[in-house]
Amino acid sequence: MINKINQLSKSEFIKVFTNIFENASWIAEELYNQKPFDNFEELSSKILDIFETTTRDKQLKILNAHPDLANKTKISLLTPDSLKEQTSAGLDQCTEEEFSEFKKLNDTYKKFGFPFILAVKEKTKIEILNNFRKRISSDPEIEFDEAVKQVKQIASLRLKELNNKGL
Template identity: 35%
Template sequence: MVTLTQLNGATKQEFTEMVGWVFEHSPWVAERAWARRPFRSVDHLFAVMADVVKGSTRDDKLALFRAHPDLGARARMSSASLSEQHRAGLQQLSFAEYHLLTRLNRAYRDKFGFPFILAVRDRTPREIQKALEQRLAATQEEEEQRALAEVLLIAWFRLRDMGIEER
């Protein structure tokens, strides 16, 4: 269990080790947030991290998006992504479902230049597929904004799930 007191007193490296994984393979978010300590609450910590991401360059945001795995991919991914996708049923897809999702993921990546990002918590494989199909119709700008919102939601879930004690 991590406490706010520990986070606020941590060195930059310690802080990054504790929360740097919250944004998929992007510890730079935690590294930049560290300088804005002390954090008054988990909500405040998240708000600071979200501000870091929102205030970053477009290239940084695209790199953050590209750090995410394709949904349903049978490839190496962070343990957090693996767990989230497993709970959503994406590791138990039928052969046909897997190939459809793979095709849609490829079309999305080809169109937007980064993987389809969706907070899959409490979603079924069918809901995920439908969201992917719908979002393929978006513009580049719309989809970058939506991907950013989804990245932030995923990070919020991960940070909340850490069970940081506010003491």
């Protein structure tokens, strides 16, 4: 598969890798400029490194590109990856009480200046809500670091899925 990736045109490459980090075409473009890759692990390492070593402002923009969890009024605005991840966690099947709690938590969490971010794939609604309740009272710096960690986890899961399914 890596040979196929190395042969993609710039526009094809950017299309494939833009949503590894929620709508971050600049990361895909920077990754493109580091071709060719010896293997998928090298590609994965390099894209994660681009995010880790960028400025805090750019990291914050990526954090803010992530959608609120279980926001039924904005479900049509989700990227296909985010929709699939939230659906796999059952966030599209919340009760009215759960939707209400998610809305309250999402609104309260705005105090951090970015949305609550959690790699929800393979998690249940209860696990997600418990994590949300715990992190809502966190220190802003600790929470920023945790959000960055979660974005990297989401990106890693998306890369793994891309590698498993091929182009």
